[in-house]
Amino acid sequence: MNIYNNIADIRQSRWADPQLSWGLVPTMGYLHEGHISLVERARQENDRVGVSIFVNPTQFNDPKDLAVYPRNLERDLAMLQAAGADLIWTPTPEQVYPPEYQTYITVETVTQVLEGAARPGHFRGVATVVAKLFNVFQPHRAYFGQKDAQQVAVIKRMVQDLNFNLTVISCPTLREADGLAMSSRNVNLTPEARQQATCLYQALSAAKAAFEQGERSANHLRQMMTVVIQAAPLARIDYISITHPDTLMELETLEQTALFSMAVFMGKVRLIDNMQMVS
Numbered sequence: 001m002n003i004y005n006n007i008a009d010i011r012q013s014r015w016a017d018p019q020l021s022w023g024l025v026p027t028m029g030y031l032h033e034g035h036i037s038l039v040e041r042a043r044q045e046n047d048r049v050g051v052s053i054f055v056n057p058t059q060f061n062d063p064k065d066l067a068v069y070p071r072n073l074e075r076d077l078a079m080l081q082a083a084g085a086d087l088i089w090t091p092t093p094e095q096v097y098p099p100e101y102q103t104y105i106t107v108e109t110v111t112q113v114l115e116g117a118a119r120p121g122h123f124r125g126v127a128t129v130v131a132k133l134f135n136v137f138q139p140h141r142a143y144f145g146q147k148d149a150q151q152v153a154v155i156k157r158m159v160q161d162l163n164f165n166l167t168v169i170s171c172p173t174l175r176e177a178d179g180l181a182m183s184s185r186n187v188n189l190t191p192e193a194r195q196q197a198t199c200l201y202q203a204l205s206a207a208k209a210a211f212e213q214g215e216r217s218a219n220h221l222r223q224m225m226t227v228v229i230q231a232a233p234l235a236r237i238d239y240i241s242i243t244h245p246d247t248l249m250e251l252e253t254l255e256q257t258a259l260f261s262m263a264v265f266m267g268k269v270r271l272i273d274n275m276q277m278v279s
């Protein structure tokens with residue numbers, strides 16, 4: 001496994017054999033099994049796997065959130081070595097955004113709702129850094145977790161709009177035994193908040209069961225999820241949403257595939273989760 005922070009070294013390693021296919025797994029580090037499942041999928045589908053570890057400052061709209069973002073490079077590298085990654089980019093913020101830096105990517109409508117509405121500028125930062133990662137690695141395939149469903153929708157839109165020559169692959173959310181979606185942020189939950197954080201999965205599961213029994217009113221299903229979340233004393237709802245999975249426009253009646261998603265503060269930690277339901 002080669003580890004570099006310099007772009008020239010990454011490019012040299014990436015192009016050592018131009019015949020090989022490459023998969024890229026972009027990360028912000030503090031890896032968990034969810035990230036490793038992306039690396040494993042990339043391993044199955046490509047000759048070589050590149051991984052970036054970079055806590056991207058431009059996607060944090062709250063500097064306090066950036067300051068407490070968990071990091072453990074040594075453990076991340078050991079996990080990636082065990083998972084069979086080939087090439088790791090660990091740039092500094094100055095290497096990604098040198099002092100004269102002034103170019104950003106704005107994906108429009110699909111970033112204006114849900115996470116985009118709650119975190120102004122977040123997707124501008126995500127789209128910009130992901131476009132840079134695509135340019136540095138030039139992968140054939142890039143792997144993202146479906147837990148960040150809006151991020152996947154935004155990146156797919158950008159790839160299509162800017163004609164990036166690669167396939168974006170969205171991989172299933174990995175969950176803890178009690179259903180909590182794996183996230184690097186879970187480590188910041190207090191023990192009580194961690195216990196109650198299963199309410200997100202419970203709410204989505206309740207809506208899924210009702211949907212499978214034929215409930216098609218988005219309002220009823222949103223209400224059902226709200227009631228489950230409100231039963232957890234530490235939970236504060238940011239949004240609960242049922243949208244079209246690509247456009248992220250809110251639905252009234254469910255006639256096709258729909259994305260059920262939510263953001264909930266558990267104490268001070270903001271968690272997101274989602275499930276896709278197919279009619």
Ligand code: PAF
Binds near residue numbers: 026028126129
């Ligand atoms: O999902 C993440 O960890 C980040 O948003 C990403 C895609 C690595 C960009 O910084």
